[in-house]
Amino acid sequence: MVGIVIVSHSAKIAEGVRDLAAQMAGDGAKIIPAGGLESGEIGTDAVRIMEAIQKADSGDGVVVMVDMGSSILSTKTAMAMLPDEMKGRVKIADAPIVEGSMGAAVCASGNAGISEVISAAEEAKDMKKLQ
């Protein structure tokens, strides 16, 4: 199953998004939060993100959901530090972190491949809040 990593400057946001996505996707989904710094402060930590990616990977790949700014740079740095054999199966979704994570988690829990999970996350960009 494709794993999902939630990267935010805030540990609470990352954990909250994980809780919400896990509730929708059921127990099977592998969703790992990687928010904040070890000290508890606001920020992003590429080492923490790298460890979360490795934890989320079962061999089918990992989709990383990011909030903004240094989340993206730290995730790219984390990806560069991964073992070579993993590098090709980890992707960042260009999607809003909350809605995108819901779509990705539901899709991944149905055993979809990584490109489908990415698409499910990125579809959230066009979601209308008010119909």
Next chain:
Amino acid sequence: MGSSCFAGAMEAVSSAVIKNKDMLTDLDRVIGDADHGINMARGFEAVMKKLESAPPQDLQSGLKTVAMTLISTVGGASGPLYGTAFLRCSKAAEGASTVTAELAEKMLRAAIDGIESLGKASKGDKTMIDALEPAYAALSEKMKQGGSLLECMESACGAADKGVEYTKTIPAKKGRASYLGERSIGHQDPGATSSAIILKALTEYCRTAGKE
């Protein structure tokens, strides 16, 4: 500069960054999110702690320790950027025990390539690259003229300072400051400033270490 000087050089860099914490944060308050100095100081305080608790075996492993510490403790965009820069320096320093002008040139080039490939920034975007690329050009030129490590570093510093001044004249194209666009003109870039501070600290260290 021998590998035994590595700790001294990093201490010089760390104390310069920590000393300029408020200035860097103030610059970032005007065109960013007011955390550059705080983040950089947190990162270099952690670097000092790490190097004291586990003194590195050689230049390459020391630079790698600095890189990994910055990557995981700075918290903002400057963490992965400077972390990647030091990581590339570490690779460039493989097998080296002394920093010569040639190695300084090689490390600076590797560091800039790392920052550019991660941040997708180029000259004129109002980033640390606007201090570092001119610094590299000046260092490289001085080296071709047969300059010593100190002379090369002095040239690099002068060019970096001019680069920082240049960032006042251009709009930001990267990071939070880019939301301000033309309104960022008139303000110097905090990242370019911290890059110049780091180069200056290394140069000052080179100068004093050379006299000893």
